[in-house]
Amino acid sequence: MAEQETAEQKDFRQQCRAWLQENRPPPTAMPLPQAAYEVTTQAHRNYLVDWQAKCFEAELIATDVSRDYGGHGHDGLQQIASSEVRRANVPYFINWIGLGMAAPTLLIHGTEAQKKTYLPTIFTGEDIWCQGFSEPGAGSDLVNLQTSAVRDGDNWVINGSKVWTSLGQLAKYMLLLARTDKNDKYNGITYFIGPMEHEGVTVKPIHKMTGEAGFNEVFLDNVVIADHMRIDEVGLGWKVAMSTLTSERGAAQGVGAVASSNSPFAAIESLIELAKRKTRNGKPMWDDSLWRDKLVKLYERTEAAAQNARRTRINALNGGAMRIPLQGKVTGTELGQELHQLALSMLGMESSLYIGDPNAENDGSWLLGYMNTYTGTISGGSSEIQRNILGERVLGLPKSK
Amino acid sequence: MAQSQEQSKDFGFGEEQALLKDQARKFIEDNQPLLALRAATKGTEDPYHGDERRGSFDVAAWHEMVALGWTALAVPEAAGGLGMSLVTAVAVAEEIGRGAMPTPLTSTLQSTFVLRQASEQDAKSQQAIEWLKKIVEGSSASLAIQGASGSLEVDATDITVKNNKLNGVACYVQDIQKVDFLVVSAKEAGHLKLFCVELNAEGVDVSYDRIVDLTRDQGRVSFSDVTATCIAESGEDVLNGALPALLTLVSADIAGGCEWLLQTTAAYAKVRTQFDRPIGFFQAVKHPIVNMMIAVDESRSLTYAAAAAYDADSDTCHRAAHFAKSNASDSAEFCANRATQLHGGIGFTWEHDVQIYHKRVMHSQQLFGDGYWQRQMAANYL
Helix, strand or coil: CCCCHHHHHHHHHHHHHHHHHHHCCCCCCCCCCCHHHHHHHHHHHHHHHHHHHHHHHHHCCCCCCCCHHHHCCCCCCCCHHHHHHHHHCCCCCCCCCHHHHHHHHHHHHCCHHHHHHHHHHHHHCCCCCCCCCEEEEEEHHHHCCEEEEECCCCCCCEEEEEEECCCCCCCCCEEEEEECCCCCCCCCCCEEEHHHHHHHCCEECCCCCCCCCCCCEEEEEEEEHHHHHEEECCCCCHHHHHHHHHHHHHHHCCCCCCCCCCCCCCHHHHHHHHHHHEEECCCCHHHCCHHHHHHHHHHHHHHHHHHHHHHHHHCCCCCCCCHHHHHHHHHHHHHHHHHHHHHHHHHHHHHHHHCCCCCCHHHHHHHHHHHHHHHHHHCCCCCHHHHHHHHHHHCCCCCCC | CCCCCCCCCCCCCCCCHHHHHCCCCCCCCHHHHHHHHHHHCCCCCCCCCCCCCCCCCCCCHHHHHHCCCCCCCCCHHHHHHCCCCCCHHCCCCCHHHHHHCCCCCCHHHHHHHHHHHHHHCCCCCHHHHHHHHHHHCCCEEEEEECCCCCCCCCCCCCCCCECCCCEEEEEEECCCCCCCCEEEEEEECCCEEEEEEEEECCCCCECCCCCCCCCEEEEEEEEEECCCEEEEEHHHHHHHHHHHHHHHHHHHHHHHHHHHHHHHHHHHHCEECCEEEHHHHHHHHHHHHHHHHHHHHHHHHHHHHHHHHHHCCCCCCHHHHHHHHHHHHHHHHHHHHHHHHHHHHHHCCCCCHHHHHHHHHHHHHHCCCCHHHHHHHHHHCC
16 A cells, blocks of 8 residues: 555665765855855855755755756656755755746746747756745735736837845846736736846845845836747746646655755754753753743654655545645745744853854754744745635635635 | 655555445444434433433444444454454544444454454463454444553553453443453453453443433443453453554544544535625635645545555564654544534534534544554554
């Protein structure tokens, strides 16, 4: 009854594991930021692009994608590669948006020429991609976006601005949604490949509450884009965007996007380790049932998330194909936030010490991590929007919009 | 701190399990246990008057369940059973919970797993098999392993044994009005042993608790010089070995009940109109219902994972079972709370079925220990 791996899959798993073991890159001089979307420096960029290229060569990325589009042409091996990458606890892939969103979008909706032109450099990491969806007036209500695209012969002229653009300062291309019809909210949006190096594109960093310049505002001022950089039909942009957002996790898996290279248990295990090391009232915090209860609860819920993924694959037990996958974003990000809040409580006054303070636990990374958890709970559809989606699509409750 | 081990990717839940689960759901739906329960408990609402006894159940349905093989499914083949996995038993237990069905099935399955553990690892293996045979023949059973304090340690019995005679009182015995025999834990000179005894044996006296859960019954059993069969010399090892199965079966029952609470509340939020809209339109209602779903899904996943860990004899099986019961206990509290609240006045009435489920999952929340207890236990494995 248990699913068994084929001999080919077993060999490939061994091959991935051995390669990752032998090719783990040395640490960077300045520690890497906690996530790929926070990378800002050229040094980190170069280090990570180099790493992604090596992983691509080792067939860990685009494993199952056709050779015609720069992939490795295997079948049923990507999942194995991705799970081994996560297990190995190695640096993340900087082209996370390229792998996670651009590649699936192009594979489903792109022309032959687009697939052949853009996919190979997404896989190697040579061309970094960013996402141009949100605008100052269009966040949770994304369909309200106002950036315009006006046809001019074989070209389009883009005007407007995008915001919260992670990797914007390093990216060569943007997944760009622009309005082609002001009178049709949903069918008036078109999807483009936006070149970031064209005239009229201005990238201005935005500093987060952490102090890091993790994302950007992007101004588009009479930017000219050729029509062959349009993805799918005029007016279908919203549908294309929604189909790739909802299939994001599955489709992203298909090319090897690994958003976080840490084991999901790494954070809670290091917190338990901290509880065993730190004392309060003259005894380890782990021996105090108050802290222990909270820590075990978080471990239990981390295990629940892992077991949810296991149950998703069993049709008779998953309650419908999308019920569990659609919960992943809201539960994962909120769990991470709770975990960091607990870490700060456990550290007490030490939690006030930030990066660079010699007395800070783990160089202030719990504090930095706590603030960065809001990236997860707000971006990519806030937790509130996620709960609307779950209530409406899974439970059939009336739409709140 | 090993992570979840490489076990079967599908929890060992295959086509056979899916078919059985489907059969169980249809059988329970067709039986409409709540209609019978309503009829049997009619006029017993007022807690200050009368001395009504709960615990009615559909005996004909029970015989059918035995005939369908549900009680024999986890009995080892050596005792004439089907020798199936805990995951299989969990699939059925989840449906019992979803239907809030009054039945001694879960107690009988739990007793089965204790006896099965004894048959596998104890010197009294042969005696355990004899009692397992009775289950195959249609006997029902329950565990009498708790003392008056309600303590949850596996050796917390008030019963003593000397010269094979049991003396003392066992408390919080589930389904006592429905079962034929008991698996009793008792101490002989401080050493825990397990015994089996028919409920109608000489010296056994039962008094019934007044409990709030309409779907179950419970009682105290006093033993005066009762002659019983020893089925395990090393009672603590056997009970500890079976503990993950006991916890997981209750967790499954809760997960089924919570799914019912979720679906019923979501359905109500689509039809109940206030301020000119179905109340499910409002995010103050919609979002807590989604939170119920998230809670139920965590519990179901941890429950099947715990069952799979037990079936694989994994060294993480105790931790997995404590996680499952911790999570399910918390889901029980949360889902019952939200279901009643979001139904408004009608959910607070005797008339509405939400109260039946609310009380059943509350009762289950405490069985073998709630979330706080489970997390204390799980911590020993982290």
